[in-house]
Amino acid sequence: MRAALRNPAKDFVRYYLRSGVLARHAAALAGALLASAAGAASLPDSESVATQLRDAAMAGHDIAYNWVSELTTRFGPRPAGFDNEHAAADWAAGRLKALGFANVRIEPFPITAWRRGSESAQLLTPISQPLVIAALGESPPTPPQGVEAEVALFPTLEALKQAAPGSLSGKIAMITQRMVRAQDGAGYVAAVPGRVDGPHEAALRGASAFLLRSVGTDDHRIAHTGTTRYHEGRVEIPAFALSNPDADQIERLAARGESVRVRLLSTASYVQGAHSQNVIAEVPGRERPQEVVLLGAHLDSWDQGTGAIDDGTGTAIIVAAAKLIHDLPQRPRRTVRVVLFGSEEIAQPQPPGGAFGGHAYAERHKAELADHVLTGESDLGTDRIYEVALPKAVLGGEFAQRVLRVLTPIGVLLAARPPEDAGTDVGPSVEAGVPAFLLSQDAMRYFDIHHTADDTLDKVDRPQLGQNVAAWAALTWLAADSTVDFRAAPP
């Protein structure tokens, strides 16, 4: 996922069961539910199918894991606009056809790509020590000899903004804010503005480069990259994330009253005229094929890891959920469309400046968006879903109750509010009026790994991946097999 973060609301009811007991609870609760449903009146057919989909996914299947394993093993890092991303898209389209999906196609769009070069950092005074850094996405190179300067520390972006114009001339500005671990990722929302806007604010005040304590919750010598923002078509100064232990070291030295000097080097570059692509596949609806439930995730990744949890598992979850629906004896009423977006991670020098895959989709499919009945995006890793947020139109109604009956047994609560932010890729479609749902993943572990070299296949938790597929398959089926108007005003 990029800077946008889904549902930082803090007032929902928390789910305290340990994920380790979910499976047993699921079995027990599912049994009780079925028994009570059987004892009561007729179980709605559509709900029964959703329950079957859920249980099939929970029982374990290999679609999702095999997808993310092959994607990361065969194509490795997939930075937008480069060969690995293109090859992964070709492979994905082929695999979607082989899985039986309809209307599989690749939709290319132009981008400016960004290539990490050689990069290094060295503490020069008061001691000599190599530092672990990662250039921020879209950050320009340093001069060939590097940037060497004293570091000026700021606890937050707000504190940096208080510095007087010119006061950082000849210095490297550094924001030391530490990301807070939180289940809903609220700590990311709080810290990420430093990454997005810090370089520009530092440049405005004369800084020659920018350093940021990684927006990440781990304690490893691995830096968390991520995009920064273009201003008038450029990022003004070289910008880097430092690993948490390296930021600690600089803070301790500064606290001793030492002047801390650092040398930074990067040969990053831009590639004009590159392209990325969205990959699309469908399970056509049996009654209202023009009505679309849109599932999104992104196929590109940052360049240092292999994009296993960001967002290989997201693509695996929506593909596996749609495949389980595809394999049913009966198709849903509406079409289920899977979009594997390209170029989610990197910003663009020209407006709209955001995730280009999502914009490219919303632009190209503008005429169809009025018939997009619901959309959701999976882009917060591989860990269990603990909450579902639904559009305001259906909160408190029968559809929400049905969702709850199917998802509560696998540990999913109903959010009291609709989603505040549905995700980067589907965002432009949502802005164009498409209603959104959100299946919130537990983000406690996600930001240890997010945007780092550590984002590799071994981090994928298979039981939790299965629970994600279960929730996505069941909810997608319920929405696609219904005639509910998610746009309507609430009852």
Place this chain on the structure above:
Amino acid sequence: MRAALRNPAKDFVRYYLRSGVLARHAAALAGALLASAAGAASLPDSESVATQLRDAAMAGHDIAYNWVSELTTRFGPRPAGFDNEHAAADWAAGRLKALGFANVRIEPFPITAWRRGSESAQLLTPISQPLVIAALGESPPTPPQGVEAEVALFPTLEALKQAAPGSLSGKIAMITQRMVRAQDGAGYVAAVPGRVDGPHEAALRGASAFLLRSVGTDDHRIAHTGTTRYHEGRVEIPAFALSNPDADQIERLAARGESVRVRLLSTASYVQGAHSQNVIAEVPGRERPQEVVLLGAHLDSWDQGTGAIDDGTGTAIIVAAAKLIHDLPQRPRRTVRVVLFGSEEIAQPQPPGGAFGGHAYAERHKAELADHVLTGESDLGTDRIYEVALPKAVLGGEFAQRVLRVLTPIGVLLAARPPEDAGTDVGPSVEAGVPAFLLSQDAMRYFDIHHTADDTLDKVDRPQLGQNVAAWAALTWLAADSTVDFRAAPP
């Protein structure tokens, strides 16, 4: 710690209490012990002092943590023979004097140093992906254009040794053995021969370079360096450790039947005519000052981390233990000597080839070794001590019972056997006949961090560090304040 590993014996009684309950147990058991002792005959005065030392350390003090914090913050990485190591030794000597120790001195000795250069690795086929590697210590540079070749995989060093002469010509040999996590570090003992002897065995069969799955238990994109062995004064081919996820990726690609080609680059170099040093300090004995209880740890570190747990905490533990003894109203009967060894991590091209600091000490102090009554070394991190091993001469006697009475309340068991290996630094003295004890640390977490860039101050667990100081202070006192002959045949 280097290749040598203390006490891989597997038959001792295991301590199952979680460390979190140690403090409560300590208080309860200590109370019971004191009550029963008071109700019985006279408590030996020396044992009472040991109990006080133990409790003072367990109650928390800042000596050890401040030591390792200042050492790692001010001097960072301390590779043997370079400025940071020399400066750290000067600082340590000054600090030991300031703490009140007697006979503080620095004893330099010549070494050949090894300097990591630029290094990189790239997967070339079947996909393009940067790999995370670390040159093994003493490994020669590659040619300037790097080494580019197909990788030949071997599950173990033994399997590599089965390869025919010449069969690896034009290839890069790789050992894929995965280190097993074990409390006593036995997994390290099983895997490390691949690192120490793998490059030589690969070179004998014509390989152009050597790769090793890191000897480490973590799953991060961080490689574990460590020394390899010189043969006839040189390491024949460039040798590198791969991070565990990178080794996984190569194994998965090979399992798909793909030919895996890699490019390796290193500009490592040797520095002839360098020097390292041992730093010595004492608490002189009141009755038998010529008799020495020798406590060892090492001040040098690998170059990518800051040597916090290898072996900053070891030096902190023995200094803090000796300082608590120094601060008592009465000195012990025998002298307590602290040695902070230099150049423990790197091998030397000429015999003795081992840890040069330990050899330099044993050589220089040869005439005193007959009066070294007991020695021990702290070099397995910062986590709690769960077992004490004593020389055969005192097993089953009153001294062992006294040790057990003092250490059992803080979670330390008595090993059934004497130490098999007392450590790299005190090893040469032990070979010369000095009896050794071993305070075994819980190594479950140690090899996640060992020999990596991740070895930084934030990994130090203060409560467990305090428990180490408690055990070292109490045992050292009991040995130094006694007249026990640890060399004598058992009763």
